[in-house]
Each structure stands twice: as structure tokens, then as C-alpha cells.
Amino acid sequence: MKNTKKNILGLIKSFWVVLFVFTTNSFAKPTAVEPIVFKTDIAEDATPAVLNKILNLNKEQENQIKFEKGIYHFYSDKALEKFCYISNHDDVMVRTAFPIFDFKNITIDGQGSTFIFHGKMVPFLINSSKNVTVKNVSVDWEIPFHSETKIVAVDEKNKTFDMTISDKYPYEIRNGELIFIKEFYEHNLGQTILYDPIREAIMFDTESYTNLTTIRKNNVSRNLDKIKYKYEVDDRGKLFKDYGKENNLIVKELKPGLVRVFNHKKKLPPVGMILTAKGDQSVNRLAPAFRVTNTDGFNGTNVNIHHAGGMGIIAENSSDLILDNFNITPSHGRMVSATADATHFVGCRGKIVLRNSTFQNQLDDAMNVHGTYQKIVDVLGGNKIGVRMGHSQQQGFQIGKEEDLIGLVRLSDSFFPYHKLTIKEVQFINGRYQIITFNEELPKEIKTGDLIENLDAYPDLLVENCTISNNRARGLLISNPLKTIVRNNFFSTEMEAILIPVESGHWYESGNGANILIENNTFQDCTHSGQNRGVIRFVTDDDNENIAFKNISIINNTFNQFDNLILEVANTDGLIFSKNTISNSGTFKILHPENPAITVKTSKNITFKKNKYKGKAKQILVKDNLLPKLKFK
């Protein structure tokens, strides 16, 4: 028997050697083939032809797909379907004509074409690939996933307002609730915000008016406590968030296309403003324009995304993502472009570059970069733990790959790990629960409730020559301890232009901030939402004095701001703020005249020098007792 085995092993060895030679000759060098060129004869519904071609390509070789310049429609009816857990989106059954799975080297060149999508599609679904380029293409939807109405009358006495709804936005009223009907989708007034059509930007002080108060407490809720949950449940998750609540807004149609809204509790929206609505938070992020996972090397060049039912691009567990002239802007006179962030990177490493791009009118941040905290719920002994995904939109997210360095974090003690381990294996159990095996034994001090964070999955980040404006929410939301440069950009955002957080209680987005250079940017009337926040803000949601942020430089920027507060610093060790110019724009009225320009607390090694202050704050700097000698200069 032993001899037989030996012979077999010898034979196998020879077999593999020869097979290696054979495959090396035949397959190993990817060679470029002739580009595939689609002509406009497929434009009426390009899905079947494009999908069929992509499914039948040789993925090992270089592939080029080109489109004769034109307008191509992509319907979902014959598109490939796949269930996707998408980070910071809903987990949805998506359809695509571009399943870029397991490609080694592929370029899709629209040559100036516009792709118009119909229904619940992800235009580019990219997974487990290398060197993917998409260029020279505009992406839009025939019927957007959001709706826009115009405020035409306000009745302060009866607390109602009227709005017109054009025939671009089909709607129904069901039991007093307004429902907008889309292709294979519908939404209610769940998430709303006002746009100012003159500025084509979020209305000044919209926070006083929106969201519309769609939800109220209900009166009858019986015996829900009789349901005994054995494990933690997510009160903010689907179903649970509805317990004890009911619809509050009632609408009445005055005539076709004209609707009166009752029961709104905030200020009544001003006549002439555009109310944009995208529906309930737990179902309205379903169709990002680009979804990139487990991919090394993505280039988006000369791309215009005019709409998406979610983000412009969501990238997860990928590396080296270069967006150049990659623009999110609205089309067809719409106020809104993408209905969530323009760009979003979770657990990405290598280089992330946003360059020469415009991010306008999307309904969330221009960029969000972070990892994930996952909560240890089972210490399974030896080298295994069970982890729970904290936020419902992180379901199914895999924290990293083999050999990645994982930090064990106890945020009450420190924002930095108390121990480090490397991944041996991640076992998916369900959207909320995974089992992680490490190469090393677990430390004795590990306990349930601690968090894990992937220390290898942060990027070398550059945001350069970009215009970020007219959107809801932040400009850049950065949780990146590695390296970040933000240079030569223009910001005019509704919330903070740049937010550097440590956030563990709601979104479970990991990553403290370090090695950040913010220079030569212009900040024009940011935080015009009405929220009382700085233009640049360092903040943790854990109420302690531990250091979270290190080595920050804010140099040579221009702040031309209608309100006082420019910079909020907390939990920081090492920040230099120099050569910046701060002035008051006068664009809007000052909402928070009591504010200083700068606040500093729970920090050390903070330096101000060579700044010019021409603003209106009565006091430029407010600080705590830790830095008695600190002065604004």
C-alpha cells in the first residue's frame, strides 16, 4: 500500500509539473483581445446582449468592452439577479447587466454614452476582481427612486401646507398616506428635505422644517413584552423600529397634482421650496450605481452619475480605488442626484483617490471612509469568537481576510486596541452573526461586549481638486488612522464639511483619525442645515477624555462662513492649525451668535499660528482647562 501511495504521489507530482508547463504556455500570460464593441442597435434594452457577453468572457485574459456613443437603456427584466448584503445599504436582491465577478483585467468604455437604468438595478456590480476600469460613461435612471414636489401654499393657522406633484412623479393616496410609485418600487414621505431651487442646494436652515414628522406614537400596543428574545435585538432595525408607532402625516388631494399635508409638527416649509422625499430609511437604499467588493484596483474615470437609489459608489474590502473626474450631479432639472452618499469606502486599503471630481446634490455625504466595529457576543474558547453586526446595514460584512491584523477594543478604556490577533478564518453564519477563528489564542482579558476592528483595512487617502456642494449631510466623513490628505477642494455642505469621528454606538463605523493634512481648501457657507456644528469637527460619541485623534494639520484654508463655528477639536493629541483665513460671508443670517470660531477640549499639543480671523464671533477660541496657555494666533 505504501509503495502504491508513493507511486501515485510521484505521478501526481509529474502531472502537476507538466500541467504547469502546459498552462504556462497556453493561459498564463493574459493577452489583450480585440475590444468588444456594442453598437446602438442594442440601445432599446441593452441588458440581454451585454449580460450574455459578460457572462461568456474569458475572465483570465484582458477584456475591453466599448460602446458606440449613444443612449442605452438597461431594463431589469432580463438582468442577472443576485442577493447582496450591501454595506450601508439595505440587503437586497439586485439585478445587473454588468456582473463583473472574478475578472482579472477589464475595461468598460462608454465612449461618451449615457446608460439609463430602469427599476431596481445596480449598474456596475463588481466583485473579486482585479484592475477594473469604467470610463467615459454617464449613469442615470429613467424614473428616480426619490420624488420632488413644490411647496405652493402654507396655512399657518391650520398648520397645513400644499404642494404640487408633476406627472413625472406618479402617486397614490392610501388611507391618507402619500405613496410615490416608481418602476418596481414605491416610497412614502419617510425621509424628506427641502431644496432651494434658486441656489439648487439644500435650503438654509432646513433642520427647522424637515424631516416632515411622518411618525407618531400609537395608542394601542399590547403584550409585546410577552415575546421573550433570548439574544440582543436591534430596536432600530426593521420591524422593531415600527413598534409603538404609526403614520402621523395625512394628505388630501385638492385636485390632481395638488396635495395638502396635515399634521407636520416642525415649521411649515416656505412657498417656492422643493420638497424631496425618498421614503422610509430602512428600505430606501437599494440601488447604488457602483458596488465594488473584494476587488484590487478600480478606476472610475470620466464618469457622471446623475442618480442612484443609494450611493454613487459603495466599495467594501477592496484596495486601490482611483476616482478621477467621477462626478455625482443631478440631471433633468432634478434637485437630487444620488439618494445617499456620493462615495463610501468600508474596510478599504491601499490608495483611495478622489480627484478632479464634483459631488453635488446627493442626499448624504460626499465621501465616507471607515472600517467596522463588530461586537464580541460569544467567546467560544481557544481561538474563536462569535461577533454580532451592530447596525442592520452592516449585515453580512466580513471584517477582513486571512492574516489581517485585528484589534480588540474596549472603548471605555481606550480608542486603541488592548490586544491584536490575526485572522485564520471568518465563517459566515448569518447577516448578524459570524464566527471568527484567529491564528493565535485569545487573550485572557477578552470579554463579551468588547469590539473588534481591522487594523489593516484603512487606506492611504487623497481627496484633491474636488467640488463638494449642495448635498445633504457632510462633505467628508473620515475614520482613518492611516493617512489622509484633503487638498485644493471646494466645500459648501449642509452639515460639517469634514467630520472626523469615533463612532461606536449607532453605525459601528470604526477608525479613529491620524496623520491628516487638510490644506488649501475653500469652505463656503458649510453647515447651512441649521445644526450647531463646526465646519471641521473632531468628535467621539464616547464621553471620555481618551485620545482618539493624532497628528492633524489644517493649513492654508479659506473659511468664508455665514456663522461663527469653524473648528471643533476634542480628544486630540497633536493638531496644527495655521495660515488659515476665516471670514464671515454674510450669505445667511448667523444662527448661533453665541458660538466662538473654535472650540478645543480634552486635547493636547494643539497649535494655532499665522491664521487670519475676520469673522464675527465675539470670542474666537473656547477651550477647557487642559490647555491653559493655548491661544488663537
Added chain:
Amino acid sequence: MKNTKKNILGLIKSFWVVLFVFTTNSFAKPTAVEPIVFKTDIAEDATPAVLNKILNLNKEQENQIKFEKGIYHFYSDKALEKFCYISNHDDVMVRTAFPIFDFKNITIDGQGSTFIFHGKMVPFLINSSKNVTVKNVSVDWEIPFHSETKIVAVDEKNKTFDMTISDKYPYEIRNGELIFIKEFYEHNLGQTILYDPIREAIMFDTESYTNLTTIRKNNVSRNLDKIKYKYEVDDRGKLFKDYGKENNLIVKELKPGLVRVFNHKKKLPPVGMILTAKGDQSVNRLAPAFRVTNTDGFNGTNVNIHHAGGMGIIAENSSDLILDNFNITPSHGRMVSATADATHFVGCRGKIVLRNSTFQNQLDDAMNVHGTYQKIVDVLGGNKIGVRMGHSQQQGFQIGKEEDLIGLVRLSDSFFPYHKLTIKEVQFINGRYQIITFNEELPKEIKTGDLIENLDAYPDLLVENCTISNNRARGLLISNPLKTIVRNNFFSTEMEAILIPVESGHWYESGNGANILIENNTFQDCTHSGQNRGVIRFVTDDDNENIAFKNISIINNTFNQFDNLILEVANTDGLIFSKNTISNSGTFKILHPENPAITVKTSKNITFKKNKYKGKAKQILVKDNLLPKLKFK
């Protein structure tokens, strides 16, 4: 190069030969290992231990899993998650502790245990396996997916009724709509039916009272026609079914646990009856107890299913399924067992046996056996077609496997195929659309709109010694042209005891009926719903005189029936009805005194002999002009 290739091929050949010898010795004979025995120490939540074990078994060998007798809870929180297209159910993300995937030979023996499930779980999810046995186990849910209330008062003047809701059924009222809250699930009054607590069966003539009229037309629906769908859409599918409609029922809580219902349009439900509700049709089939796909050999022996949020067992594309003492019965004083069919077989072949089993109080048929019709929507030329799934609950269903014989059917011409082809490949594109490649060229006469049917995927069916009663809907719904024996059973069903249809317009369930023997059964007060239908019924939904059913024998049965109509025959060639005894039970009042006992139309070769009629019909047989000499004997 040629020589090199030849050498390599030779080497590969030797390699496989030796490998074959090697594997034959080492692996080929599966050997039984020691049974795995779970003890009650895992009973608090058996999911993690059972799942971990099953995921780590050697699937190539025989496996036995036993449970020390006890009550085991299975929570969904740490169960394996998988998106499943489930035929005749919703397509859902399910969780399971028993992922029986790709096993060769596995037995799960509860040894008399009860497994209690929590939340949206499929207790046994079986796929691509051979020889699977599950025995000696009872399945139940801690909190059922349906709700039961008791009618306590009726106000005929104001057209309202009152019902009590026990604390077993947590509920909320949201904007006047009653919502029942479950573990990770909730439902409204969408589908309701009345139970008579004395008979523990569906209330006599419930059709006059239920469903509750939950839906009405809404008043405002604008510009929906502006959405241009390029392809066919399913008006009965999700979203579309809601267009133009709104909630009609309004409920008001009189005191905790006592609710008044307004706006019901049918007869008001009688005091003392139990109203059972399972929610909206498009979301309430989510957790069958057994789901078996692509599996050859399944034995369910001594199994009690007390509840399921869907069917007791749904089997698809499988063969040789033997259910023996496999019972669906309610527990804990509930009226309802499973919320859909007890057993359901789609595209199954080989033997299907239901023996010595009780199917009681489920909310749909005791058994449904059929294939699927899929609609040709694209003739792609050569040997390829694109097909569309007609019903939303058939999404993702694969019509067959390689070499299966597929019939092309044009029902307007014939219920039998006009051409036959064999499958080369089925390509999944999305839930609604697949591309099928045949080994042969397509015939010239093929056109879009024609249907396809798998002629190889029907079973040799035996239903013997079973009790079928107290359920909503039919006893046996059989679309099987191969062979069917129904023998020694007791039926007391709300609709037809045995329905043999050809149905292409709604459910797209394929299969005409042939070679059917129905003998020695007792039919006691069937069709007590109030519907005007026979106890045994042959019917097509295509209005023509083509033959659909052949070679039917109905022999030596006892019909003890409160109403007149026993047998409806249409589109049949060859039916013998002999030695049957028909009497009037007097159990309920006759609802349709004008009916005969038997109707025959569009048929030939029909024989009646040696039957005894002791019923109350004024005319025993009504027939059309095709059989002038036919007489009841």
C-alpha cells in the same frame, strides 16, 4: 507541441486511473460512523451546537444524528442564513439549524423529542442530497406565524363585530389597522378564515363570512400609466397588487384584549367562532417546516408538524419521497396547524407516498402535486429560448435537469405537447427569467406565448390510509399524468376533497391527469366552505372541449355528504365510476338544492355502474349532448 499534448493526455489518463483505484480503496464505500447524540444540555438554544456539527460532518459517509428525548428550542439568532426561492412560498432569507446540503446518507432521529422554533426559520432545509431520513420528532413554534381571536359580539345594525385577543397574540393598532406582532415577524388581517371551535374545523359556509374585506379601492391614483414597462408585469405580484387599493378594515380597541372591527362587507362572523388570520398573501409563506430540493430519497417517518409559517413540507425537483405517519396537526389548543398546504410537490418524480398520516387544520391543501408551466417569451434561435415564470411564487424554479424531456404546449390547441425537446442547459438569469438550451433545434412552429412543461418530472403517487380534515381548501390537488392511487383515506375538507385540474392562467401549475385510481375512500361532508363545487372535480381553466384527463377509476368509495354535488367531470376520456355509495349526511343544511349529484361535459368513454344513490338530489346526473346514452347506474 502536438507530442507534448499527447504525452500530457497520456499522463492525465494514467493519473485518473490510479486516482480511481486509490479513491475506490479509501473513500468509495461510505461506512457508518458512530451516531452523534445530542443531549438535553443544549436544549435552551440547540441551534449553535447542531449547526456547528452539521457543517463539519463528512458528507460522503453515512451520518446519524440522534437527540436524547426532550424539548429543544431552536432560535434563529445564530442559525445559518440563506436566501431561498421557495416554490409556492415567498422568496425569503431563511435561517436554519439543519442545513442538509449535499449529504449522501443522513438520518436525523429525534427519538421522540419536540423541536420548538423561534422566528423565521426553516427547521429542515434539505438540498442536493440522497437518502435523507428524519424521524421521531415533533416540530412546533413558540410563537406561531398566524393569530387566533374569538368573536364575542356582533352589531348587525352598525355592521361591526367584536373579538377578544388573548395575551398569546401580542398586537398593535396602527392608524386603525390591527397588526399582530411575532418573533421577528408581524402580520395584519390580510387572509382570514373562521374556525368552529366545537368541530375544531373550518366553520360551515365560511365563504359567506370570510375573507374579511381588508382591501378597498382608493380614490387617488395619478399618472401610474406614465410608467412605461417594456415587458409583461405581474399585476398580482408584490407592489402591483396594491396599486389603486387601500386598507378597508378599521379596528378600535374597546379595552385591552377586546377589539371592534368596522367596515367588513360580507356577513358578520357568528359569536363564538374563532377568527384565524395570517396576514397579507404576498408575505405570509416564509417558513415551511421541511423544504426539500434536488434530493433523491427523502423519508419522513413518525413526524408531527404542529405549526409552520407556510407548508408542512414543500419538495421541488426531487424523487422518491416517502411520508409515513407524517402528521400535520395543531397544538396548544390552536385551531390552525400549518398556515399553508400540509404537503406540496413540484416537479417531483419517482415514488411519492403519503401513508398512515393525518393532515388536519392546515390553512391550505393536504397535498398538491404538479409541475410548472413556464412561458416562452423569447425564441432566441437555434436551440435556445427565454422563459418567464408566470406566478411570483414560482420565481427561481428550474424546470428540470439535463436530458429531461420538455413538452412545448399551446393550450388553446391541446392540453398535450405539440413537440418535445430535451434539456441541454438551464441558465438562471433572475427569479422571473431563465434561458433554456435544448439538445435539439427548436421546431419551426414554436412561438412566444407557448408554454413548456417537464414531461419527466411527474411521480408515481400513492396516498393511502390518511385522514384529511378540518383544513381550509382541498384535500388532494393532483396534476399528474403519470400514475396516481388514492386509497383507504378519510376526507372532510372545506373545498373539494380531490381536485384534478389543468391550470395555466394563475398558478401556472402544470400537469393534466391520467391513470388515476380513487378507491375505498370515505368522503364525509366535504366542500363545507359553501362553494358550489363537487367533492371530486375534473376541471380546466381553458374554455374548450379538448381532452385533458384520461383513464380515471373511482371505485368503491363512500360519499356521505350534506349537499348534492359529488362529482364534476369535464374534458375527460375514459372514466369509470362504480360501486360507490352516495348518501346525504344531514350534517349541515343543503346550500345548493338545485344541483345534481354528478355533472359530465365535454367528455367521452364515461361509465357508471353498480353505484348506490341514497342522496337528496332531484336529478342524479346532468350531462351535455356528447353522451346521449350515458346513464347513472
